Amino acid sequence: MPYPVTLRQLHYFCVLAEELNFRRAAERLFISQPPLSRQIRILEDALGTPLFERCPAGPAYPVTLTEAGARLLPMALQQLQHMDTMLQHFSGAGSDAPSGHPAPGSPPAAAGRASNAHHASASNHPSGGKHAFANNPASTSNHASGDKRASGRQHTSGNNHAGGQRAMNRRAISDNAPRPVLLRLGLTPVIDAAQFAWIKPVLATRMPHVRLDVLRQGSTQLVRNLLHGRLDAAIIGTPAMTGDLQITPLHREPLMACLASSHPLARKRQLSLQAIAGEPVFWFERRRNPVYYDHCQHIFGRHQFNPHRLVEPADHHVLLGLVASGQGIALVPSSLRTTRRPGLAFRRLAEGDELAIDVVLASHAQGYNQHTGRILDSLQQLLRQQASGFQRVP
Known part of the structure; x- marks a missing residue:
């Protein structure tokens, strides 16, 4: 029985959930708006619930996610990630050349046999070698x-x-x-990926034989993939369950309050948990990072912070779109304040340091081959230099 929901529909849904605008979503998908609207309608009919609330045309974000849409978003993103992982796993797979072919540059077999026959005939002549032909003109000829x-x-x-x-x-x-080396690096989407955009060009310049594959997943998933040998290293946010992995501290990200620029609280330069306690707040589900979730819960309890919570999308671009549309306030790492998105305001949070995320490079303490080990040593050094500010990384 065919599934009533397709990956294309989920992809369209995720793009629209990020843009919250049919025109911009259609432009990103390189399609016109009617096919996009039609696929979203089909998806809503298949699930039996509306995923978007249509607003009158004209505002910057003419659609908003419904509660069902917010619940579907992390699941849809996960399904698309599974498909990406599968395609990456099988891409470039090919068969080896069949055995039995002559090596490049080897002489043809017929020439080898003729040469061997000639030498055998000469050596077997009764008079031996060139003297056998000396008294015989025909033989000489x-x-x-x-x-x-x-x-x-x-x-x-x-x-x-x-x-x-x-x-x-x-x-x-x-x-x-140098042999081509594949370096599989994980990167958590919690922090702004732009601050690590320098890694690929720097490695390409300094170590051109290295091919970098980057996997964007939550810290808990990255740790799991690292422990199972599917990654060589990962940049993750802690506190997190890291087992016996080697942890290299990079930098600390205090949390900030992110809200719509039109929100009355945006007029303040600094906010506190108590100041936003009466607002709907986006927050992640515990299964995404149980250790950090429990850590924050302890801090929330100490400050008696218990707001109405909204399900936080895994992709921070989608999250920021929801915040800009006025659906709630988010507590985000400070690196996201560099995001150039209209309609957003980032404000310091009094408890931001208590809730801070420590960004680290997680890797195995041993077990790498010498090539990967040297590359990781160089990457650790570059990351430390970039984090400390002692040397500007291009």
Whole structure:
């Protein structure tokens, strides 16, 4: 039985949930608005509930997510991530060349057999070698002709030998060149990815043999993939359950209050948990990071902070879109304040340091091959330099 919901519909839904505007979402998807509207309607009919509230045309964000839409969003993003992971896993898979083919530069088998036959005939002559032809003109003529043919064969063999030598030289040079190395790096979407955008170009310049694959997932998922050998290292937010992984501290991200710029509280320069306690607040579900969730719950309890909570989308771009539309206030890492999105205001939070996220590089303490180990050592050094500000990383 075919599924009533398609990945295309989920993809369209996620883009619209981020843009909250049919026109901009359609432009991002390179389609016109009617097909987008039609697929969203089909998705809503399949699920039996509206996912968006349509607002009159004209405002900057003419649609908003319903409660059902907010619940669907993290699940839809997860399904799309699973599909991306599957495609990455099987992309580039190919079969090896069949065995039994001659090596490049090797002489043809027929030439080898002819040369062997000639030498065998000469060595088996009763008088032995060239003296057998000295008193026999016919033999001498045949020998001369044979010499020419042999010379031709030797010349051909020499060319083959030279070609084989050149191939061997090329292989030797190739063997001495750095082998291509795949570095699988995880990056949590909780923090602004722009602050780590320098990693790929810097590695490409300093270590061109390294191919970097970046996986964007929550910290808990990244740790799980790291422990199961599906990643080489991951930049995550802590507190988090990291097991016996090696942790390299990078920097600290205090939380800030993010709210619509039209909100009355946006007029204040600093807010507190008590100041926003009466507002709907986006907050993540415990399963996404139980350790950090419990850590924050302890702080919330100490400050008697218990607002009405909204389900926080896993993608911070979607979250910021919801905040800008006035649906609630979010507590976000301070790096997101550099986001250039209209309709947002970022304000310092009095308890921001208590709720801070420590950004770290998680990796295995041992078990890497020498190539990956050296690359990770260099990456750790670059990350420390960038975090400390001792050296500007281009």
